[in-house]
Amino acid sequence: MSSLNIENKKAHKNSYQIPPNASEHQRLNRQHELIQEMMFGEVFHSPVQHPIRILDVGCGTGAVTYHLGTRFPSAQIYGVDLATIPLDPKKPDNVTFVQGDYHDLLGSEEPHIIPGSMDFVFSRLLISGMTSWPSYILTCHTLLKPNGWLEIQETEFPYYDDSGIISSDWKWCHAYQAGARAKGLDLSCAIKAAAWMRESGFDDVHVIMYCWPHGERMADRGHEEYRNLGVFLRTEQPKLYQAILPNMVSGMGYSEEEIRELQRDVLETLKVEEGKHKNYWVTFGRKPN
Numbered sequence: 001m002s003s004l005n006i007e008n009k010k011a012h013k014n015s016y017q018i019p020p021n022a023s024e025h026q027r028l029n030r031q032h033e034l035i036q037e038m039m040f041g042e043v044f045h046s047p048v049q050h051p052i053r054i055l056d057v058g059c060g061t062g063a064v065t066y067h068l069g070t071r072f073p074s075a076q077i078y079g080v081d082l083a084t085i086p087l088d089p090k091k092p093d094n095v096t097f098v099q100g101d102y103h104d105l106l107g108s109e110e111p112h113i114i115p116g117s118m119d120f121v122f123s124r125l126l127i128s129g130m131t132s133w134p135s136y137i138l139t140c141h142t143l144l145k146p147n148g149w150l151e152i153q154e155t156e157f158p159y160y161d162d163s164g165i166i167s168s169d170w171k172w173c174h175a176y177q178a179g180a181r182a183k184g185l186d187l188s189c190a191i192k193a194a195a196w197m198r199e200s201g202f203d204d205v206h207v208i209m210y211c212w213p214h215g216e217r218m219a220d221r222g223h224e225e226y227r228n229l230g231v232f233l234r235t236e237q238p239k240l241y242q243a244i245l246p247n248m249v250s251g252m253g254y255s256e257e258e259i260r261e262l263q264r265d266v267l268e269t270l271k272v273e274e275g276k277h278k279n280y281w282v283t284f285g286r287k288p289n
């Protein structure tokens, strides 16, 4: 496995908070299946045709990278992640994993990750790790060929119900958002992605919004494709936020007891209630010719 520029990697201290262990890999793989189910079998929405090189940034377990490798057997697919990607005997031959920081994509030692080389760059759920989105999007623009596509899929942070935002008074959300800001994360990245893409020179920017359901409400209202994701998220999201919180608020002066209190608040506020959900935004755009 080749690696990106290690010196630069140290300079951009990663703020991703979740240890890449077997249970995290299992969670990501199951989540991948359920996102695909929610999108009626699709994984991406960009109208990519006859690609030669594709990059999956922050690829996690490589679930999307494998999908792309199988879907486009004559293309070369690169998956980049800070963490080691788990070995899988089903890895298609046209998939190459590169360990490193996405801030260093332009300095990659991998000879094929170079400016103007990519037909498609994809990233999903980097909200808890990505700092400096605008410069990341500019980097993607540089890596793409003319007419190449960038697709970004992200959740939005506040929770909603049918009446609007419901998380404004949740103590843990305030702490989490302040901690994220202090670490250079932007929890509104999903909402801003389209504007950032246009500012970076992308054309044909499209946004498709899905729901990130907390429970089975969407399914009960006739959107059966959301049922399994809703069941998964109502269990997994509280666990995830409880796990991330101590790191996210570190350095902000909370005592251990106050952090435990915030973790209890996660459980209390993320009980399943009618209509509770976040939004999931798919944003894609084309680098002009």
Ligand SMILES: C[S@@+](CC[C@H](N)C(=O)[O-])C[C@H]1O[C@@H](n2cnc3c(N)ncnc32)[C@H](O)[C@@H]1O
Residues within 6 Å of the ligand: 014, 015, 016, 020, 028, 029, 032, 057, 058, 059, 060, 061, 063, 080, 081, 082, 083, 100, 101, 102, 103, 123, 124, 125, 126, 129, 130
């Ligand atoms: C929530 S996971 C999503 C994985 C995958 N995109 C998916 O949707 O299943 C976020 C991934 O981003 C990776 N990541 C976070 N910060 C990174 C960085 N600075 N450079 C490269 N990868 C990073 C993490 O290691 C993790 O695997």
